[in-house]
Amino acid sequence: MSGDAHPNESKQQAGHDEDHAGGHGDGHGHSPYQAHHFDTMKQQFEAGKLGMWLFLATEVLLFGGLFCFYVVTKSNNPELFKWGHHFLDKRWGATNTMVLLFSSLTMALAVREAQLGRKNRILFFLGLTFLCGGAFMGIKYVEYSKKFHEGLFPGQYFVYGNVIDSEEARVHQQEEDLLAHADLDLPVASVVITDPKTRGLVLQPGLPPSGLSSSAREIEHGDESSGEHEAIDGGDTPGLAIAPSHLPPGPRPANAHIFFSIYFCLTGLHGIHVLIGMAVMVWLAVLAWQGRFGPGYFTPVDLGGLYWHLVDLIWIYLFPLLYLVE
Amino acid sequence: MSQPPMDAQSDPQGLAPPVSAPVEATGPSYLTVTKTISSWAFTLDHKRIGVMYLIGVLLMFLLGGLIAMLIRTELFSPLALITPLFADTVEAQADMYNKWFTTHGAIMVFLVIIPGVPAALGNFVLPLLLGAKDVAFPKLNLGSFYLWVTGAVFFLYVLLTGGLDTGWTFYTPYSAESGTAVIPALMGVFILGFSSIFTGLNFIVTIHKMRPPGMTWFKMPLFLWATYATAVMQVLATPVIGITVLLLILERTLGIGIFDPRNGGDPVLFQHFFWFYSHPAVYIMIVPPMGIVSELIAVHSHKRIFGYTYIAFSSVAIAIFSFLVWGHHMFTSGQSTTMNIIFSGITFSVGLPSAIKIFNWIATMYKGAISLNTAMLYGISFIFLFTIGGLTGLFLAVLTIDTHLHDTYFVVAHFHYVMMGSGLIAFIGGLHHWWPKMTGKMFSEYWGRIACGLVFVGFNLTFIPQFVMGSLGMPRRYYTYADKFEGYHQLSTMGSYVMAVGFFLIAYYLIQSLVSGKKAPPNPWGGNSLEWHTTSPPPLLNFDEVPVATDPYDYENLEYDPATGNYETTKVG
Amino acid sequence: MNSLFTMLAQSKPTFWLPKPVSNFAGPVDGDFYFVYWVSMFFLVLITALLVYFMWKFRTPPGAHAQSQTDHHLMLEVVWTVIPLILSLMMFWYGYRGYVAMQTAPSDGISIIAEAQKWAWNFSYASNGAVIPGMSDDFNDVREKVRSGEFTADEAAAAEDKILEKAGLHVPMGVPIDITVMAADVLHAFYIPAFRVKKDCVPGRTGKVWFIANEAGIYDLYCAEYCGQGHSKMHTKVVVHETVEEYEKWLEIAGSYDETLPFDQNGAIVWKRRGCISCHSVDGSKKVGPSWKDMFGSMRKFTAIGRPGELVADEAYIEDSIRYPMNRIADGYPPQMPVVKLTEKEILWVIEYIKSLGQNSGGAQNPRKEN
């Protein structure tokens, strides 16, 4: 978006600038970076800056939707967060916060150097910022892969099967058992229910199901195991590959997967923004390498800096909201 | 606040128009300056981008309109009438109908009426009105256009792969389980959203930073105020629909548990998200057309616009209020009583700025010198149709009445009156108004007026019966209906055919004017905003000489020259 | 003022509104006509001015306007303040009426209206009876009238017959307290004659209440788009003269005739509980698989993302009904709602399915699921 300020990009117009060169009536020569449709460099700079601020506003709103998701879920199901945040490692989160804060500083310094036109220093600080971004993503990679190993995926892929959770393990065990003896006259069909408590649709909150009487059922099957897992003893939990990282206190709340949906949505969208920011660093570095920036022209660095600060700022909110929440 | 100068004689601000010889084309126009296809495809010129948008939007309107004709034809009778041509089983026929109204609504909203005025006409005239050479970010502008094209391609893909049957509102949980191409459609909406955001962003910056010397905020033509207010809404509301559709995509693919109760989500939350965008969006659809109407009425009445400041501020007021009333679409959805009451109360606040505009337009006509040109007829139709559309909005804003009317044909008729009868009619009016400027050709006024009449009559015949059957209890999105509504549906269908004839007539004479139309003079209607101070069509960089801001609503210095059909600027102030 | 319009709102159907038959119809219609006349006033005023100015001030090109006056503070104030006052009144009436609609008296008759694709079920709290809406039967009658098979009288008789064991029945003059729910997607409970509407949201409950004040038969529609069968998801409301009459009806309609053979009752369940809208019994494919020759056949399906196959025996069918989302039959969308059948109903359905032809082809195969 800030690219509009850059001369190379308006090739098409360049041709027309020739037959139009005298049209500006402002007397003095143009900066080579001034696009044809602006009257002065100042106007161009201000336009770019205003555009960037508006763009940042849209970014904030984009995240705003996710924050709403967070707030609504939190106020309806606070227990999700009490349970879920135990899986997030505060130390990694804090480290990442420091990394990003530091990168904001280096970015600010890069802008300053761009204004002064000191090419090597610009490159140095841009590089440092880039590295911080990389470190941030590295740490996120570590965190994410741990979640994935533990089956803490968002949404319906949430399996959480590798963690010692007796309830979960029992269901799995039971499923295996029953599949093995499938031709017994057990009501086999019911074993595939993943977990009616968390996945099923609660239809009638507070109301008794219309006329369901269990007595009739006994006549039919003589057994009550449909949907109930207690009936069969799952025994020990076999084959856990990974030692559980945390054992949250208290029972697993219904729809526990939503916490991780929120976690992955927010940090995922943020991570994408960090990656974009890193790409911008590279682009700025190339421009800086070509010696474009100086007191007269530093718009791209300035705008890139604004963007980076926003990415940083959003993390500052994410960290306490996800990691430190009680 | 300051009024624009009332008195053209004394001219303290030095805004009098410069004496000008009839503006003659000195070089090639923007249409002819380069001729290759790539010079259009990669152009950074706002006028060419505007024209490309215009073509695209009109094609999509044709597509959406043809689907509407299918809907209307099917509803001519409660029996399956034409769906059997497309599907054999009863079930498949019902599905077919559901796909029709969904794709009709989605195309009309996302591809036609939202980008229609700002992106197509706005792109063309906004820099001209400002006397600028281009918008602030020409490349971003081209980018928006290609985003629009990409979004349109997604929708075409949806159409070709069996359609979409969720309703344009994508309500969950149905949209989370529907077997149709929901994800491509949502991607389309997402992309179109960004197209809209970037257009809005571009316009805000352009209006802030590129006004010519002498043009203060309160000397801007009202169309600029309208696009400005709209742009603010576009920038602030659209990101929310972006994230909403992303979340819905995730709900469908991963089951993240936000909107689908099966995964622990809340369908009403989706409605809040959706309408937080889509309510401001309905004002994104109407405020720019209102800006057009302000221009049409003033120019064709040759009279200073009445209540300039009030009209300008009412656009801003609508933009602000529009963010506070989304809940009025959800009165029966099960949101809390308190919220319903608050939303109902705030909804009425939008009526006042609208009322102010309507009365000021009418006052502008009083003692004017009204030329009943095609464009003016559209302007007048707009006022009438918007009055009906807006007043029926009041019915819906009253809690008790909406309990009865929600999701009936009354709502369908309401939003067609405001979106099609007002928004689209003003768009067509603006198209006629600026057609000579865009193409350099005059169209046939004779056929223009006839077509306008056909559209007007057909439109009312289509949608007035819908008000009646709606309040009698005919629910919307019904493929077959109780026999007692048959008569109303038949009237409605007949009306829609009349309207379709009108639109095809418009398309016919406009295209014909390109081939054999008279050459347009620079100022055929007698407007005084800056676009009329350059040639028709304008040169690539808009003005041959650097323009000086004029008072856009001062028509006293213009004299008509019957020989050229041009209005010329005569005297120095 | 409002009462004036309430009076204007008649007890007959008008050009605009259907016959008002509930305690809310009067106030709602009053509000409607208030807004209506305000709107008419402005519409006529605006149209008159437009047409008059258009005609009076029309000029050939080139003419100059008679005046260039461009503002008038008093006018602006007038045309802001009058609409403001009128808006406030509209809001106030709507607010008052709406609050009344929200506060149900506690002594009403409680009924649960549960919507599913694409059928209604009404559970009566007093005796636990679940009465279906029987949309399909009403649709059949409608079809027959259109094809000329039924005269108007025959149709009315046929509808009466259906209503003996179907539809929403309420007594006149007593508050009726309805809890609306949905089993699958959004629906909306809409009775135009009563001027009530409420969305049925899965996972939530909603409340509607009213007092019907005239005996008769009225339409009940689904007003929220819910997919393919949305437009056919309607049934009737029957308002009985007296509570006694209503209770008598409930007594009879609420019970199955348990002396019938199981499979016959199963057929009744199939119709009553809405299975009919997705499952045929003649082998044709609707939204769900046909029940013909299903029993004992080998079913291929996907369970939590994994393919599997099982013989459709009693247990399989029972589980398909109780937990429809767990096994999605191949070739069908995961659209079957959770319909809460009683134990007996399930038993009967199974017998009914058996009676539709048994298939022993798969019976010998060992069950396998991977």
Ligand code: HEA
């Ligand atoms: C261009 C689009 C547009 C515009 C401008 C409007 C304008 C308004 N709309 Fe509309 N509306 C839609 C598009 C639009 N709407 C759509 C698309 C839907 C349905 C979507 C869907 O469900 O699919 C909808 C639905 C809708 C509903 C929900 C209905 C329901 O589903 O139950 C409501 C409820 O309050 C409403 C109200 C209003 C109001 C009060 C205005 C006001 O802005 C109107 C203001 C104008 C006037 C009031 C007229 C001028 C004033 C006078 C002549 C003076 C007299 C005035 C007074 C006495 C106050 N609209």
Ligand code: HEA
């Ligand atoms: C801008 C928005 C817009 C416009 C213009 C229209 C235009 C029309 N609409 Fe539609 N409509 C919607 C937005 C719009 N609609 C929406 C949002 C819905 C809700 C969908 C939902 O429920 O999900 C809806 C739903 C809807 C329904 C309800 C379906 C239902 O609930 O079951 C009906 C039924 O009559 C209908 C009819 C029509 C008709 C007859 C037209 C006619 O006016 C169309 C006439 C147009 C033509 C015939 C095309 C002619 C064009 C050309 C020839 C080319 C143009 C060239 C030039 C002018 C130069 N529309």
Ligand code: CUA
């Ligand atoms: Cu159920 Cu619509």
Ligand SMILES: [Cu+2]
């Ligand atoms: Cu709205």
